[in-house]
Amino acid sequence: MKLELAMASRLSLKAPGISVAVAGIALSVAVMIVSLAIVSGFKRQIREKVTGFEHEISVFPLDSYGAEHTSSGIRLTPELVADIQSAIPGAEISLGLRQPAILKTDSDFEGVVMMGVDKNGNDFIDNQLIQGSAPDWASPGEGNPVAVSASTAGALSLECGDRLFAHFFIGDNLYTRKITVAAIYDTHFGEYDKLFVFAPVGMLQQLCGVDSLTGSVVEIDKISGDIDEAAANLRYELCRREAADPVDAPAYRVESISTTAALYFNWLDLLDTNIIVIITLMGCVAGFTLVSCLFIIVLERVRMIGLLKALGATDSLIRRLFIYMAARLVVRGLVIGNAAALAIVGIQYFWHILPLDPDAYYLSYVPVHVSWAAIAGLDISVIAAALLLLVLPSHIISTLSPAETMRYE
Numbered sequence: 343m344k345l346e347l348a349m350a351s352r353l354s355l356k357a358p359g360i361s362v363a364v365a366g367i368a369l370s371v372a373v374m375i376v377s378l379a380i381v382s383g384f385k386r387q388i389r390e391k392v393t394g395f396e397h398e399i400s401v402f403p404l405d406s407y408g409a410e411h412t413s414s415g416i417r418l419t420p421e422l423v424a425d426i427q428s429a430i431p432g433a434e435i436s437l438g439l440r441q442p443a444i445l446k447t448d449s450d451f452e453g454v455v456m457m458g459v460d461k462n463g464n465d466f467i468d469n470q471l472i473q474g475s476a477p478d479w480a481s482p483g484e485g486n487p488v489a490v491s492a493s494t495a496g497a498l499s500l501e502c503g504d505r506l507f508a509h510f511f512i513g514d515n516l517y518t519r520k521i522t523v524a525a526i527y528d529t530h531f532g533e534y535d536k537l538f539v540f541a542p543v544g545m546l547q548q549l550c551g552v553d554s555l556t557g558s559v560v561e562i563d564k565i566s567g568d569i570d571e572a573a574a575n576l577r578y579e580l581c582r583r584e585a586a587d588p589v590d591a592p593a594y595r596v597e598s599i600s601t602t603a604a605l606y607f608n609w610l611d612l613l614d615t616n617i618i619v620i621i622t623l624m625g626c627v628a629g630f631t632l633v634s635c636l637f638i639i640v641l642e643r644v645r646m647i648g649l650l651k652a653l654g655a656t657d658s659l660i661r662r663l664f665i666y667m668a669a670r671l672v673v674r675g676l677v678i679g680n681a682a683a684l685a686i687v688g689i690q691y692f693w694h695i696l697p698l699d700p701d702a703y704y705l706s707y708v709p710v711h712v713s714w715a716a717i718a719g720l721d722i723s724v725i726a727a728a729l730l731l732l733v734l735p736s737h738i739i740s741t742l743s744p745a746e747t748m749r750y751e
Contacts, residue, residue, distance in 0.1 A: 360671065363635035367675025368682065370628035371724060375683035377620045378716055383709035385610045391704065392603045394466030395534045397438075397561040398569050399430070399576065400602060404593035416594070417555050421583070426562060429579040430572045434564040436462045439546045439557040443539070444509040445490075445521075447498050454494065454536075456508070458543030458557065467527050467540055474502035474525035482545040487524035491535035495526045502526060510549060517549060530700035573598040621720075625727065628675075632728055633735050636668045640738060647739060661736040665729065672728045676721055687712055 401422075403415040418437045426435055439458035444451055459467075461480040467489060468476045477487035486508075490500060500506070500523050510517045521541070529535055547554060565572050577596045584591045600607050640647070643664075650660055687710045690696055694707035 359638040360635065363631050363638070364671055364675045364678065366631035367628050367672060368678035370624040370631070371676055371679030371720075372683040372686070374621050374624050374720060375680065375717055376686055376710075377617060378720065379683070379687045379710040379712055380708060381613050381617050382713055382716070383711035384703075384705070385613060386711050387705055387709045388606060388610060390466070391529055391531050391534075392606050393563065393599060394464070394470075394529070395531070395538060396599050396602045397563055398565050398599050399433075399562040399573050400597050400599075401426075401560040401562070401576070401580075402558070402595045402597070404595050416557055416560060417592075418557065418560055419555065422560065422594075425579045425583055426560070426576060429576040430562060430565055432564070432566060433562050433572070434462065436460045436561045436563070437543060437555070437557040438559045438561045439543050439550070440559065441510055441512070441546050441550070445494070445498060445539070446507045446509060447500070450498050452494055452497050454490075454539045456488070456510075456546060457538050457540050458546040459540050460543045464540060466529075470527040470529045471525045472528050474523070477524045477540075477542055479542050480544075482542050482548060485522035486519055486541070486545050487522045489525040489527055489540040490523055491538070492526055492528035493532065493535045494539065495523070500526075512550060519545075519549065530704050530706060532701065532704075569598050570600055625724075628724070629727070629731050632668060632672065632731060635671055636664060636732055636735050637738075639664055639667055657739060660739050661733075664739065665732045665736055668732050669725070669729060672725060676724060680717070680721065684712070 401416065405415070418435070423435060426433065437458075437460045441456045441458075442453070443456045444453055459479045463476070463479045471489070472492060474489075476489060477483055485505070495501070498506070502523055502525065504523045505520055506523070508519050508521045510519070527535075527540075543557065544554065547556065562576075573596050580594050580596065584593055647660055650663075651657075690708060690710050691712075696708040698705050698707055700706045
């Protein structure tokens with residue numbers, strides 16, 4: 343072991359200002375970790391909610407004009423499934439059909455988009471139910487069961503088991519179906535909750551007069567890796583097939599969720615700016631505390647510095663000694679800060695003690711998500727930045743002369 347490391351590990355650090363410095367470092371690290379956990383959790387929860395409605399990748403007929411297009415002009419053929427599986431291995435593929443409708447009760451009405459769910463089901467909506475049970479998505483079922491949102495149910499004074507009329511405009515014709523409220527869901531995502539009603543896709547296929555392989559959109563989820571890259575791979579695969587058979591091969595438009603829900607993802611990206619600001623401010627606080635701590639350690643051991651110089655120790659050796667001593671404090675602060683932050687995050691994760699207004703934040707509590715890689719990266723960055731930050735202030739040691747420091751009291 344090097345001399346300076348051996349000395350730094352044995353020298354006592356009990357000056358009154360030392361505990362304050364350690365507390366400052368621990369507090370800064372804890373704030374940074376908790377901030378990372380909250381922002382990561384918030385982004386994760388919002389992405390899950392958006393994905394539950396929009397899906398990670400959507401494939402439309404080329405002549406459609408947006409995510410709300412209601413043409414039933416796309417067929418989930420074996421060739422299309424093979425192209426998707428080739429471009430995005432392991433992805434979950436489902437057929438969707440979206441149809442605008444007007445829900446009518448005896449006293450009120452509400453405009454919605456009826457979203458068809460195929461036999462694969464919709465785990466997201468199933469997990470958001472607050473009343474009733476999910477319809478059997480694999481078949482239309484007796485009474486045309488649907489799942490409506492709590493906001494729609496409130497606007498129309500609906501309860502589970504209630505029956506009402508749904509009016510559909512398809513082409514130039516008006517169709518009416520009597521539907522049953524089988525379940526009520528609440529995602530706290532007001533814009534989407536007010537818009538969507540979920541029904542078995544077979545019910546809408548019967549309404550539109552199409553077969554079981556036809557819908558308005560092919561929905562792709564559970565993609566491993568970058569979604570935009572997967573969408574680009576799928577575009578290439580579909581274009582390759584179209585180029586090989588330009589006459590018979592259907593043309594498609596592929597959109598990733600970053601396009602269909604660009605507003606929300608741009609908003610989430612802004613949260614990264616908040617994290618940068620918080621980490622910068624806390625880093626400045628920790629850095630100022632650490633430099634002050636180094637000066638305290640130096641002033642406390644001025645006579646020791648003089649003695650070491652008188653014994654022939656070089657300035658660089660003494661500087662490294664004090665940097666290692668300060669590094670001990672950094673590690674101590676990191677350990678305390680990590681422990682405190684993980685305790686706070688754990689309590690919030692299991693007991694949700696910090697609530698949120700769901701109307702404003704789309705969530706009923708502050709979400710947290712621990713990324714061990716991010717915490718490890720933060721800790722390593724703090725240690726590296728601290729060591730670099732201490733290099734310049736440590737040069738004050740070279741200005742001290744042995745004769746003067748030996749008389750210092």
